[in-house]
Amino acid sequence: MVELLWRRRTRSAAGISTSSACGATASVPLLACKPWPGNNARVELPETRYARSGDVWIAYQVFGEGPVDLVFAPGFVSNIEVGWLLTGRAQFLEAAASFARVIQFDKRGTGMSDPIRGYAPLETQMEDVRAVMDAARSERAALFGVDTGGMMSIVFAATYPERTAALLLTGTAARTLWAPDHPWGPTEAEYLRVVEEEEHRWGSEGHGLDMLRRYSPSLPDSSAPQWSAYLRQSASPGAYAAFRRMNMENDVRDVLSAIHVPTLVAHRVGDQVVDVAAGQYLADRILGARFVELPGADHSPFTGSSAELIAVTREFIDEVSREPTWHEPNRVLATVVFTDIVGSTGKAAELGDARWGEVLQQHHSAIRRQLSRYGGKEVDTSGDGFFARFEGPARAIRCAQTIREVVGDLGLSLRIGLHTGECEIVDGKVTGIAVHIGARIAEAAEPDEVLVSSTVKDLVAGSGLQFEARGTAAMKGVPGDWQLYAVKD
Numbered sequence: 227m228v229e230l231l232w233r234r235r236t237r238s239a240a241g242i243s244t245s246s247a248c249g250a251t252a253s254v255p256l257l258a259c260k261p262w263p264g265n266n267a268r269v270e271l272p273e274t275r276y277a278r279s280g281d282v283w284i285a286y287q288v289f290g291e292g293p294v295d296l297v298f299a300p301g302f303v304s305n306i307e308v309g310w311l312l313t314g315r316a317q318f319l320e321a322a323a324s325f326a327r328v329i330q331f332d333k334r335g336t337g338m339s340d341p342i343r344g345y346a347p348l349e350t351q352m353e354d355v356r357a358v359m360d361a362a363r364s365e366r367a368a369l370f371g372v373d374t375g376g377m378m379s380i381v382f383a384a385t386y387p388e389r390t391a392a393l394l395l396t397g398t399a400a401r402t403l404w405a406p407d408h409p410w411g412p413t414e415a416e417y418l419r420v421v422e423e424e425e426h427r428w429g430s431e432g433h434g435l436d437m438l439r440r441y442s443p444s445l446p447d448s449s450a451p452q453w454s455a456y457l458r459q460s461a462s463p464g465a466y467a468a469f470r471r472m473n474m475e476n477d478v479r480d481v482l483s484a485i486h487v488p489t490l491v492a493h494r495v496g497d498q499v500v501d502v503a504a505g506q507y508l509a510d511r512i513l514g515a516r517f518v519e520l521p522g523a524d525h526s527p528f529t530g531s532s533a534e535l536i537a538v539t540r541e542f543i544d545e546v547s548r549e550p551t552w553h554e555p556n557r558v559l560a561t562v563v564f565t566d567i568v569g570s571t572g573k574a575a576e577l578g579d580a581r582w583g584e585v586l587q588q589h590h591s592a593i594r595r596q597l598s599r600y601g602g603k604e605v606d607t608s609g610d611g612f613f614a615r616f617e618g619p620a621r622a623i624r625c626a627q628t629i630r631e632v633v634g635d636l637g638l639s640l641r642i643g644l645h646t647g648e649c650e651i652v653d654g655k656v657t658g659i660a661v662h663i664g665a666r667i668a669e670a671a672e673p674d675e676v677l678v679s680s681t682v683k684d685l686v687a688g689s690g691l692q693f694e695a696r697g698t699a700a701m702k703g704v705p706g707d708w709q710l711y712a713v714k715d
Contacts, residue, residue, distance in 0.1 A: 271307055277361035279354045285338035286331035286358045290323025293547040294391055295364040298330040301373025303461035305337035306330050312456050313449055314528035321536045326543055331358050336461045347688040349618035351378045368392035372527055374473045384484040384559035385617055392546040393489040397497055397525045399504035401477040410501040417474055425467040429458035440498050442529040475687030482511040484559045484648035489515040490542045492535055496523030560615045561622040561646040562661055564668035567610040568639040592632045600625035605656050615656055619646045619682045620689040623713055626676045643668025645679040666701035676713040683711045
């Protein structure tokens with residue numbers, strides 16, 4: 227029988243629990259489970275803790291010691307306790323813990339984290355990582371992202387460079403589905419067909435064997451029952467299907483140029499899940515990124531050429547830890563929101579100066595209340611327009627929709643435009659091409675319309691927000707044509 231065991235913890239001078247992943251001499255039984263297929267070992271577990279993110283609890287573990295915190299962002303469903311029994315995973319994590327303080331977690335809706343209804347877009351996943359880092363008392367960390375965890379890590383690094391020491395990506399693409407300029411993914415029809423098939427076979431031994439051969443072909447077929455058991459304990463069939471559908475429209479291509487932290491892209495040359503060319507695409511578009519090809523065909527970082535992956539990771543972490551003193555970044559990924567009252571001149575003439583002044587004050591107060599509610603920051607107010615910025619586009623859209631409603635109660639109509647891009651922030655002022663694009667989008671909006679760029683639409687995939695194409699538009703002072711979308715109510 228397999229026993230999962232609590233480890234007797236030690237405390238460092240800073241009060242953080244630390245120890246290696248295995249090898250404690252005294253422990254207290256946590257639970258006994260059915261014999262783990264193909265494994266009769268006793269495994270020592272780091273303590274599982276919980277971080278509050280909004281109204282959801284996220285399960286996480288902290289172990290190891292090193293000069294840099296390393297947050298492991300999984301690309302698939304996971305279970306951070308049972309995962310220690312999966313072939314290769316304990317050895318990989320133990321090796322990482324020899325040179326870094328490792329933080330691993332289960333995504334919301336999977337493993338030991340709270341189940342959820344609906345979807346959790348990249349923006350929400352970023353908030354979960356931030357909550358885990360806060361709970362683990364990690365001010366800055368290197369993010370090790372795999373697959374969709376890599377996509378989330380990309381957006382996190384661009385949005386929160388002050389909290390990102392470095393970015394490591396493996397088995398990651400910038401987009402999930404096939405596109406003419408990113409031809410390394412399935413079509414939407416192919417993707418949904420696979421999700422439906424796997425949902426009905428989830429956790430069966432046949433399904434486990436198929437997953438093993440695709441994700442870890444270096445392992446013998448005899449490991450399939452172990453994989454099947456791990457998948458069952460990581461997610462239900464419905465949770466798995468929701469997770470896959472949530473990530474179907476992920477597209478972070480427009481974010482790559484906004485990354486300004488040290489970046490390593492390591493990719494297996496024969497990866498059967500994410501083509502190595504997709505990894506090269508990332509490295510080519512992230513400033514200063516290093517690209518390393520690894521041997522083998524495994525997509526899972528824990529199997530195949532895991533020793534080589536650990537070696538390049540350790541070398542990279544060592545370099546990051548020797549970097550000169552860090553400086554506050556002045557360029558970040560942000561969502562800018564512009565509002566403008568439709569027909570303000572005529573409305574002012576109709577109401578008269580005194581009454582118009584009162585209405586404007588009510589308008590300003592209403593918008594400021596919603597900015598505070600949704601976490602937006604007022605940047606500027608000029609006459610009858612507002613300029614604000616947000617850390618996440620989904621919150622910005624929901625705020626814009628609410629603003630439109632509450633201002634409508636005042637008898638006013640708004641044009642609202644949103645864009646997500648790299649902004650320069652100096653002394654509280656926000657500038658850059660992204661600001662100009664956001665302003666132009668607001669000008670192109672119809673009355674009572676929330677109009678967004680394609681970048682915003684791509685980044686809120688999985689949020690439940692829906693859009694209607696408004697065609698392309700050329701914007702004064704901004705190169706190229708821009709695809710615009712109206713948010714549907």
